[in-house]
Amino acid sequence: MVDVTDKPITKRTARATATLITRPDVIALLVAGNLPKGEALATARIAGIMGAKQTSALIPLCHPLPLSGATVDFDTRDDRVIIETSVKTTGVTGVEMEALTAASIAALTLYDMIKAVDKHAQITDLRVLAKTGGKSGDWVHE
Amino acid sequence: MVDVTDKPITKRTARATATLITRPDVIALLVAGNLPKGEALATARIAGIMGAKQTSALIPLCHPLPLSGATVDFDTRDDRVIIETSVKTTGVTGVEMEALTAASIAALTLYDMIKAVDKHAQITDLRVLAKTGGKSGDWVHE
Amino acid sequence: MVDVTDKPITKRTARATATLITRPDVIALLVAGNLPKGEALATARIAGIMGAKQTSALIPLCHPLPLSGATVDFDTRDDRVIIETSVKTTGVTGVEMEALTAASIAALTLYDMIKAVDKHAQITDLRVLAKTGGKSGDWVHE
Amino acid sequence: MVDVTDKPITKRTARATATLITRPDVIALLVAGNLPKGEALATARIAGIMGAKQTSALIPLCHPLPLSGATVDFDTRDDRVIIETSVKTTGVTGVEMEALTAASIAALTLYDMIKAVDKHAQITDLRVLAKTGGKSGDWVHE
Amino acid sequence: MVDVTDKPITKRTARATATLITRPDVIALLVAGNLPKGEALATARIAGIMGAKQTSALIPLCHPLPLSGATVDFDTRDDRVIIETSVKTTGVTGVEMEALTAASIAALTLYDMIKAVDKHAQITDLRVLAKTGGKSGDWVHE
Amino acid sequence: MVDVTDKPITKRTARATATLITRPDVIALLVAGNLPKGEALATARIAGIMGAKQTSALIPLCHPLPLSGATVDFDTRDDRVIIETSVKTTGVTGVEMEALTAASIAALTLYDMIKAVDKHAQITDLRVLAKTGGKSGDWVHE
Numbered sequence: 004m005v006d007v008t009d010k011p012i013t014k015r016t017a018r019a020t021a022t023l024i025t026r027p028d029v030i031a032l033l034v035a036g037n038l039p040k041g042e043a044l045a046t047a048r049i050a051g052i053m054g055a056k057q058t059s060a061l062i063p064l065c066h067p068l069p070l071s072g073a074t075v076d077f078d079t080r081d082d083r084v085i086i087e088t089s090v091k092t093t094g095v096t097g098v099e100m101e102a103l104t105a106a107s108i109a110a111l112t113l114y115d116m117i118k119a120v121d122k123h124a125q126i127t128d129l130r131v132l133a134k135t136g137g138k139s140g141d142w143v144h145e
Numbered sequence: 146m147v148d149v150t151d152k153p154i155t156k157r158t159a160r161a162t163a164t165l166i167t168r169p170d171v172i173a174l175l176v177a178g179n180l181p182k183g184e185a186l187a188t189a190r191i192a193g194i195m196g197a198k199q200t201s202a203l204i205p206l207c208h209p210l211p212l213s214g215a216t217v218d219f220d221t222r223d224d225r226v227i228i229e230t231s232v233k234t235t236g237v238t239g240v241e242m243e244a245l246t247a248a249s250i251a252a253l254t255l256y257d258m259i260k261a262v263d264k265h266a267q268i269t270d271l272r273v274l275a276k277t278g279g280k281s282g283d284w285v286h287e
Numbered sequence: 288m289v290d291v292t293d294k295p296i297t298k299r300t301a302r303a304t305a306t307l308i309t310r311p312d313v314i315a316l317l318v319a320g321n322l323p324k325g326e327a328l329a330t331a332r333i334a335g336i337m338g339a340k341q342t343s344a345l346i347p348l349c350h351p352l353p354l355s356g357a358t359v360d361f362d363t364r365d366d367r368v369i370i371e372t373s374v375k376t377t378g379v380t381g382v383e384m385e386a387l388t389a390a391s392i393a394a395l396t397l398y399d400m401i402k403a404v405d406k407h408a409q410i411t412d413l414r415v416l417a418k419t420g421g422k423s424g425d426w427v428h429e
Numbered sequence: 430m431v432d433v434t435d436k437p438i439t440k441r442t443a444r445a446t447a448t449l450i451t452r453p454d455v456i457a458l459l460v461a462g463n464l465p466k467g468e469a470l471a472t473a474r475i476a477g478i479m480g481a482k483q484t485s486a487l488i489p490l491c492h493p494l495p496l497s498g499a500t501v502d503f504d505t506r507d508d509r510v511i512i513e514t515s516v517k518t519t520g521v522t523g524v525e526m527e528a529l530t531a532a533s534i535a536a537l538t539l540y541d542m543i544k545a546v547d548k549h550a551q552i553t554d555l556r557v558l559a560k561t562g563g564k565s566g567d568w569v570h571e
Numbered sequence: 572m573v574d575v576t577d578k579p580i581t582k583r584t585a586r587a588t589a590t591l592i593t594r595p596d597v598i599a600l601l602v603a604g605n606l607p608k609g610e611a612l613a614t615a616r617i618a619g620i621m622g623a624k625q626t627s628a629l630i631p632l633c634h635p636l637p638l639s640g641a642t643v644d645f646d647t648r649d650d651r652v653i654i655e656t657s658v659k660t661t662g663v664t665g666v667e668m669e670a671l672t673a674a675s676i677a678a679l680t681l682y683d684m685i686k687a688v689d690k691h692a693q694i695t696d697l698r699v700l701a702k703t704g705g706k707s708g709d710w711v712h713e
Numbered sequence: 714m715v716d717v718t719d720k721p722i723t724k725r726t727a728r729a730t731a732t733l734i735t736r737p738d739v740i741a742l743l744v745a746g747n748l749p750k751g752e753a754l755a756t757a758r759i760a761g762i763m764g765a766k767q768t769s770a771l772i773p774l775c776h777p778l779p780l781s782g783a784t785v786d787f788d789t790r791d792d793r794v795i796i797e798t799s800v801k802t803t804g805v806t807g808v809e810m811e812a813l814t815a816a817s818i819a820a821l822t823l824y825d826m827i828k829a830v831d832k833h834a835q836i837t838d839l840r841v842l843a844k845t846g847g848k849s850g851d852w853v854h855e
Contacts, residue, residue: 004762004765004780004782004783004784005181005182005782006781006782006801007781007782008724008781008782008801008802008803010781014434039147040147040206041206042329045326045329045330045333046205046206046329046333049205049329049330049333049334049489050203050204050205050333052430052489052490053203053337053486053489054203055430056485056486056493057199057203057486059766060763060766060767061192061195061196061199061203061250061253062192062250062253062254062257063188063191063192063254063759063762063763064182064183064188064254064257064258064762065257066779066780066781067766067779067780068779069492069493069494069495069520069779070430070492070493071432071433071434071436071492071521072430072431072432072433072434073430074430091432091434092434093434094779095781099260099264100253100256100257100260103253103256103268104253107249107253107268108203108204110271111203111204111242111245111246111249112204112205112206114242114245115204115206115207115242116206118241118242122241122273122276122281122284123272123286124272125270125271125272126245126249126271126272127269127270127271128267128269129252129267129268129269129271130265130266130267130268131264134264139264142264144265146336146339146354146356146357146358147356148355148356148375149355149356150298150355150356150375150376150377152355156576184755187752187755187756187759188755188759191631191755191756191759191760192759194572194631194632195628195631195763197572198627198628198635199628201340202337202340202341205333205336205337206336208353208354208355209340209353209354210353211353211634211635211636211637211662212572212634212635213574213575213576213578213634213663214572214573214574214575214576215572216572233574233576234576235576236353237355288620288623288638288640288641288642289465289466289640290639290640290659291639291640292582292639292640292659292660292661294639323431324431324490325490330489330490333489334487334488334489337487338487341483341487343624344621344624344625345476345479345480345483345487345534345537346476346534346537346538346541347472347475347476347538347617347620347621348466348467348472348538348541348542348620349541350637350638350639351624351637351638352637353637378637379639383544383548384537384540384541384544387537387540387552388537391533391537391552392487392488394555395487395488395526395529395530395533396488396489396490398526398529399488399490399491399526400490402525402526406525406557406560406565406568407556407570408556409554409555409556410529410533410555410556411553411554411555412551412553413536413551413552413553413555414549414550414551414552415548418548423548426548428549440718468613471610471613471614471617472613472617475613475614475617475618475773476617478714478773478774479621479770479773481714482769482770482777483770495776495777495778495779495804496714496776496777497716497717497718497776497805498714498715498716498717498718499714500714517716517718518718519718573749573750589836607715608715608774609774614773614774617773618771618772618773621771622771625767625771629760629763629764629767629771629818629821630760630818630821630822630825631756631759631760631822632750632751632756632822632825632826633825667828667832668821668824668825668828671821671824671836672821675817675821675836676771676772678839679771679772679810679813679814679817680772680773680774682810682813683772683774683775683810684774686809686810690809690841690844690849690852691840691854692840693838693839693840694731694813694817694839694840695837695838695839696835696837697820697835697836697837697839698833698834698835698836699832702832707832710832712833
């Protein structure tokens with residue numbers, strides 16, 4: 004695990020996204036709350052937030068960070084759900100991995116909620132959208 | 146968590162995949178073992194296998210299953226790494242989520258290993274390839 | 288950890304309960320979905336189910352068991368929320384501790400969701416309601 | 430998870446309590462160290478302290494905090510054990526949830542230690558006793 | 572993780588040992604219960620048992636196993652503590668790693684309890700004593 | 714868990730070691746990458762680093778610390794592997810337990826990788842080599 008002892012403690016944020024691609028009839032079930040396993044979006048939100056807090060236990064070389072905020076939001080489209088996450092910390096390294104892990108676990112949870120009705124769903128476009136804080140400066144994914 | 150008490154215990158397998166898209170020069174560093182954080186593929190393999198074992202702790206409605214095998218393999222292409230995972234159990238529910246979680250954590254770990262040299266990498270095409278065992282029968286993703 | 292190697296594997300269930308006591312105006316906020324931290328019951332349900340799966344990691348002498356089902360339900364009354372949990376396994380020991388842990392974590396999560404508006408809430412009446420399976424036979428708490 | 434990035438870092442403490450109600454003959458076994466599963470109070474103390482450290486992994490919207498102290502004490506009465514916990518941190522949010530989680534896990538561990546001799550035990554009066562530090566000021570439960 | 576899907580389920584046991592070497596005056600404090608951090612042996616016993624249950628989460632290629640029993644015992648000598656652990660399962664692979672992990676975590680916990688008075692303690696002779704069950708047959712370390 | 718609220722936050726490091734004793738032919742297989750379970754040293758390195766991050770969850774009275782660096786290195790000798798770990802933090806307590814836990818988990822992982830070819834391996838000489846930072850001052854094990 005890279006030595007970050009001498010890096011300054013700054014406020015840092017990262018936003019990430021992931022997309023679950025399924026079928027329109029599955030989205031209809033999801034929006035209506037009629038999936039066999041229940042409330043898909045609320046469950047995926049909680050799983051994503053809890054997943055963010057497990058990042059340093061899951062990703063071998065990630066430093067543990069005291070997360071000061073984490074959100075998971077959903078944009079439900081015709082045949083897909085777009086997940087967007089935001090994570091904040093005051094620490095020595097960035098929180099891109101935490102934002103990506105939140106998006107990934109939220110997407111996997113949605114997959115789990117719909118897999119009884121769509122076993123061909125897939126998760127795509129998992130990437131960092133933007134970050135602020137730290138030596139490398141702020142940036143936004145174009 | 147859906148009641149699976151009365152489902153029969155059978156041998157079950159699942160295979161899943163994910164793809165990390167980066168740049169050819171990053172793939173060259175990765176293959177040569179010259180990434181700043183070290184041995185990327187070995188680290189991602191271990192992370193993926195350990196991630197598979199944490200599936201029921203990460204995905205809220207997943208049943209805990211006694212995994213009897215898990216593998217994570219990599220196919221390094223020009224500008225990407227294709228991850229393929231395989232998970233086995235003898236249990237009452239399938240292991241698609243475990244195979245997907247292994248692929249997802251392995252992909253996130255690769256992202257973490259290369260993010261110092263490519264902050265625009267993305268993970269795509271995370272899906273189940275095939276499963277065997279269980280009531281719904283065997284299938285292969287076409 | 289007591290040796291249960293030679294106990295027979297049977298289907299086992301347990302039901303437990305806990306009660307969170309607060310104020311009527313807090314219950315009104317909770318039912319209307321107007322608590323500052325969001326969807327209290329959905330969050331507590333997920334936390335309770337995930338907590339059930341962590342029982343053997345939390346309670347030192349609890350045996351790990353392959354849970355085959357877990358539910359957490361809520362009965363919202365004037366000044367309180369009554370939580371009822373149900374856990375199932377096919378294993379060598381009972382699942383009372385899992386049902387109690389689910390009820391306890393669900394109740395703590397509700398407390399966390401309302402503590403900004405009621406710091407005097409309390410959790411009471413955490414107990415096993417009924418169990419089936421195992422040598423000691425079925426029983427229901429009177 | 431609520432954004433606490435801009436809250437000041439201060440010393441914070443919280444004390445919580447829980448009560449396990451059982452029978453006098455069970456308390457006699459517990460005090461004499463004659464319970465079938467062994468040293469109940471020492472086991473519950475350790476479980477409570479370890480549980481406090483898992484709070485942010487168990488309660489979905491709890492922020493991870495660097496705990497700087499945690500104690501679990503017991504007051505053994507005629508037919509009950511009163512548990513009192515104390516947790517400290519230097520951080521941006523309070524430690525009420527950590528103190529409550531410690532009390533809850535300690536109480537569940539005691540229940541587990543005595544359940545072979547008393548399946549009708551119950552846990553009651555789980556609440557915060559006092560807190561110091563933070564914007565909302567110090568308070569003591571009356 | 573090696574594929575053990577087709578291995579037969581049998582009763583399996585393993586015993587392991589570890590030794591913590593310190594000074595006679597430290598052993599005197601430990602036996603008298605006068606160490607600054609409190610009850611060393613009870614704490615180490617619980618930590619060892621809980622550690623056994625975390626083996627498959629800690630050792631990357633270990634299969635998860637439903638432990639049916641685990642004990643940690645101590646033999647206090649003039650200048651050392653000899654730890655002996657025993658673990659049982661009914662499963663497809665042996666429990667040597669679980670017995671070793673229990674011994675290791677118990678020894679580390681003892682080290683943690685005494686390190687304020689002896690920073691030169693060391694842990695030695697961590698090994699498997701005996702195993703039963705499985706294809707390779709029973710054996711005892713000579 | 715001892716109250717360290719008022720201890721100053723300083724940079725702290727610790728180095729620890731452990732030795733796995735096996736046979737020369739096993740070391741030959743390990744160095745050649747011909748062990749049945751695969752890449753032993755890379756797997757043990759990752760396991761050790763991940764283990765360091767779990768220290769406060771494994772050792773009951775250890776405070777959680779934000780690790781800012783962790784390394785695990787190996788020196789392969791004729792009939793043994795010498796493991797050396799280094800852990801850093803900026804915090805209120807030392808990281809000896811984290812360095813020892815990393816060494817211990819790395820050694821156990823090596824044992825797991827070779828146990829199919831050497832069931833008589835043992836782990837010895839697990840101890841702290843040096844520490845810096847904190848009230849008790851720097852020291853090196855002679």
